[in-house]
Amino acid sequence: MLRHRFTAEDFHRMHEAGILPEDARVELVRGEIFIMSPVGKRHMAAVKRLMDLLFPLQQARKALLQVQDPLRLSPENEPQPDLALLAYREDFYRDKVPEARDALLVVEVADTSLDYDLNVKVPLYAQAGVPEVWVVDLARDRVHVFRRPAGEGYGEREALEEGELEVLGLKVPVKEVLP
Amino acid sequence: MTRHKISLEEFHRMVEAGVFPEGLRLELVEGELMEMSPIGKRHAAKVARLTALLAPLVPEKAILFVQSPLVVGESELYPDLALLPPRPDFYEERLPEGKDALLVVEVSDTSLRHDLGVKVPLYAKGGVPEVWVVDLEGRRVLVHREPKEGGYKEVRALGPGESLSFMGVGIPVEVLL
Numbered sequence: 362m363l364r365h366r367f368t369a370e371d372f373h374r375m376h377e378a379g380i381l382p383e384d385a386r387v388e389l390v391r392g393e394i395f396i397m398s399p400v401g402k403r404h405m406a407a408v409k410r411l412m413d414l415l416f417p418l419q420q421a422r423k424a425l426l427q428v429q430d431p432l433r434l435s436p437e438n439e440p441q442p443d444l445a446l447l448a449y450r451e452d453f454y455r456d457k458v459p460e461a462r463d464a465l466l467v468v469e470v471a472d473t474s475l476d477y478d479l480n481v482k483v484p485l486y487a488q489a490g491v492p493e494v495w496v497v498d499l500a501r502d503r504v505h506v507f508r509r510p511a512g513e514g515y516g517e518r519e520a521l522e523e524g525e526l527e528v529l530g531l532k533v534p535v536k537e538v539l540p
Numbered sequence: 541m542t543r544h545k546i547s548l549e550e551f552h553r554m555v556e557a558g559v560f561p562e563g564l565r566l567e568l569v570e571g572e573l574m575e576m577s578p579i580g581k582r583h584a585a586k587v588a589r590l591t592a593l594l595a596p597l598v599p600e601k602a603i604l605f606v607q608s609p610l611v612v613g614e615s616e617l618y619p620d621l622a623l624l625p626p627r628p629d630f631y632e633e634r635l636p637e638g639k640d641a642l643l644v645v646e647v648s649d650t651s652l653r654h655d656l657g658v659k660v661p662l663y664a665k666g667g668v669p670e671v672w673v674v675d676l677e678g679r680r681v682l683v684h685r686e687p688k689e690g691g692y693k694e695v696r697a698l699g700p701g702e703s704l705s706f707m708g709v710g711i712p713v714e715v716l717l
Contacts, residue, residue, distance in 0.1 A: 378557035
């Protein structure tokens with residue numbers, strides 16, 4: 362007996378047919394449907410801060426900011442990262458679900474989900490070749506930075522409690538990310 | 541993060557929406573979709589033999605469902621064989637449920653653990669009054685009667701030389717082994 366694994370195509374067909382609960386935040390991880398836990402106020406605030414800090418990149422048309430929308434990593438993996446910075450496109454991805462190769466940066470904010478983010482999602486992002494991932498750890502007030510994807514992990518990783526993050530030439534103070 | 545439990549209704553809508561490839565055999569087991577293993581020739585032959593033995597009951601006394609859906613609680617299982625009370629529409633209007641069933645038979649080739657550990661308790665929960673598990677490896681038939689929450693009160697193992705009987709049809713155990 363094998364558990365049936367859905368593909369991202371199946372997943373979208375289900376969405377279109379209105380099969381999955383409308384208001385639930387769901388993601389496809391290794392062919393299985395996961396319901397994402399509701400987020401707390403600090404989590405929401407952290408996402409808003411990140412949007413504010415990264416928005417200049419969108420205004421400068423260097424990238425597009427995506428918040429809690431799907432990112433297709435492979436046929437069986439389509440998570441909804443808290444935030445993704447995508448390669449700029451004139452049509453704002455009207456006709457395609459953004460894929461791993463479109464992503465410049467993925468950010469996950471973790472209050473209770475740290476273990477899942479670090480041990481399940483980061484390896485998936487690495488495998489799909491997402492060049493950089495930040496995991497904002499609200500419990501310990503630090504940001505885990507992952508760069509240089511290699512296999513199921515990242516060649517470069519550090520945990521920052523202060524100092525600056527940098528993406529596409531934009532400097533982001535760690536303290537400003539943490540609410 | 542919690543794994544989404546698929547409901548019966550969602551499962552049926554997925555089938556209608558064409559989410560699954562044709563020919564994929566799936567069971568919904570307590571919110572999870574499980575792919576059923578292909579059936580070997582020994583397994584297939586035993587099911588065919590049982591079907592032949594129980595055929596005299598059809599259609600006056602019972603309807604025979606072979607590897608067809610049976611709803612038990614929020615699960616939809618495909619027992620090898622289910623004997624159901626006759627209905628003029630042959631259950632076209634609604635799927636049969638555990639409490640409708642008269643008898644369920646599972647033939648276990650390699651799936652004994654899954655059948656005894658997962659399916660039999662679900663049949664008990666769904667109110668199936670009697671379940672036979674044909675254990676091909678162990679050369680015995682496990683007869684379960686008197687469902688209660690989570691299992692059956694009476695479980696008997698019958699071996700070669702003994703015989704089963706249901707609604708007046710006698711079946712020597714060795715025919716099934």
